[in-house]
Amino acid sequence: MDDVSHILAPLNEAQRAAVTAPAGPVLVLAGAGSGKTRVLTHRIAWVVQAEGVSPHGILAVTFTNKAAGEMRSRIEQLLGISGGALWIGTFHGIAHRLLRLHWREAGLPQSFQILDSEDQLRLIRKLLKAENLDETRWIPREIQWFINSNKDEGRRPGSLKDGNDPTRRQLIRLYAEYEAACARAGVVDFAELLLRAFELWRGSPDLLAHYRRRFRHVLVDEFQDTNSIQYAWLKLLVGSEVHLFVVGDDDQSVYRWRGARVENMQDFRRDFPHAQLYRLEQNYRSTGTILNGANALIAHNAARLGKTLWTSGGMGEPIRLYAGFNERDEAEFVLRRIEEWTRRGGQRREVAILYRSNAQSRAFEETFLAARVPYRVYGGLRFFERAEIKDALAYLRLIVNHRDDPSFERIVNLPARGIGAKSLDLIRESAKGARSSLWEAAEASREALGPKAAAAVQSFLALIERLGGEIADRPLNEQVDHVLEASGLIEHHKREKADRGEARVENLEELVSAARSFEPEGGAEMPLLESFLSHAALESGEGQAEAWEDCVQMMTLHSAKGLEFPVVFLAGMEDGLFPHQRSITDLEGLEEERRLCYVGMTRAMKQLYLTYAEQRRLHGTDSYGQPSRFIKEVPEELVEEVRPRVHVSRPMSAGRFHRPESEAAAPGMRLGARVRHGRFGEGVVLSVEGNGPHARVQVSFESQGTKWLMLQYANLEPV
DNA sequence: CGTGGGCGGATTTTT
């Protein structure tokens, strides 16, 4: 046996017991901040080093690409080897890998592409339109939900019963049509990746046997977030002899609404009655006060596996509660506290503002912008989801796979080339009649179309063909670059309104540089371009961490899961907002909201603030909310109410941003301020975006129109 | 065919 002390030494007793658990299924109930990731990585290291298992025989599944990447690098550090042989990835990533390797057995075309949720919605809309169904009666989102949740449960249209309900019958029919359309186009959506991978194994015993022999150790992170098909897939793989090691926390299950089944944790104990259970309850993150508060809160949920976090550290400071007059007052309070924190030597990046829904970031952004305090909002539109990026990818996808109908639809007339709705309808009709792809229908459409449209269609097809030839055998970034130029996309965006178009061109350039630095993951052998396209579909592209500026972090509670911060503000603690109105009515929904609150509280290491606003402007109207019921579920003695509002800070118009100008990095850049520019003359500030050296202002000049200017170069003077 | 105005809808999010 190799020396394994470095694997075991940093672990506490419970962690060590889990890491060294003997053969058989294992369930680790890991509370927030109890070293969950550490247990997983050390388990892998242990299995490799102490039990001599080859990394080749290990499969580890996570929920996000980020988590997978972190796990891989931690294992590499721990073992001092390259983790290349380990299969670590998301369920979707691993399913994708399997389908690439075994596309034939899975019944897929070799060059199948992945449909993201937006593509999927678009396709559903197309189907509805083709069927002449009213979108107000058949809501695309609901149909999408119907399809995905059935796939998540492993159900194909053929196995669904309509129960003599005409609505349901129609939904099932649409599901079947949607499947046919995907097959025709050679595309698979996210849920399909999982279901296909499941069916692949279920339908090929030899293949399954192969993987069962290969993967002797299967580890799963965030098990409470698995859905039915993922768990079914795991059970299929595991059979009887493989070691399944799952880690999860039922109290942190916050994705029920997208198919996650906390019940899988209980089911696990039923399905593997001999499973060993380990509890990790010692928390290394938060103060005793924070933990006690979180424990008390979550105790209001029924149906828990049960777990109480404790710490060997001190109680720390009380949890602080602030009742703001309105959302602006709330934001200003948070701002003042953060300034206090930094004045005492704290860093901004150590502070997180967490909220229930993205719209809440706005009030904070405005306040922080005005105060010139750098912040970063996580979430929002991701890189690969931006329209211009998706257009560019659609070109590449269509080049790779002419049958990719969604891509065809997307770009056939972008930039505009005279192929209007009517021509497209014709092509769609004939594709449907011939059960062929749009591409094939377009090829055959010459006669059916007018001469002008026919020429336009043919030249589009020729363009795609030509591009395919021109980019063959060139480096990936040149391929992307060439397609962007030759397709006219760049030109198209350059002609747009200056501000918007510029940003789009920049994003497209970013895509080229992403291509330049792209390295395919080991495994499946496929052309670089195709693997880049799959990567683009599977990776949201959130990871583009910008220069590590010292910024206050703002994000939703959901995206904060798995993170920790010395100082946490849980903002918007009002009934209706949090718990959210739409979850308030049923118990299950409410319990999930409570778990979300638990997740939020347990992000905090040293200081935790709960804040709410008595009056909040939302969707344009003012509402007067009650403090969140969750506040009352935290024991009073742990909470200190900050400055019970004796005097109210008036949020009046003139003093909207009442920061002394001398403190501001760029004085006078308030919204509505009058400024003078050397060349453009006088104007009014319409908006301010970003901060630090990247800040940009939009100014409406009297004679030169509206322009975006980089603050650092513009030399604007207040008038 | 491309643009602007009117209308409705507006958790949470990863893949």
Add this chain to the structure above:
DNA sequence: TCCGCCCACG
């Protein structure tokens, strides 16, 4: 309030 989508118009 604000954003995205659809339709009507030029």
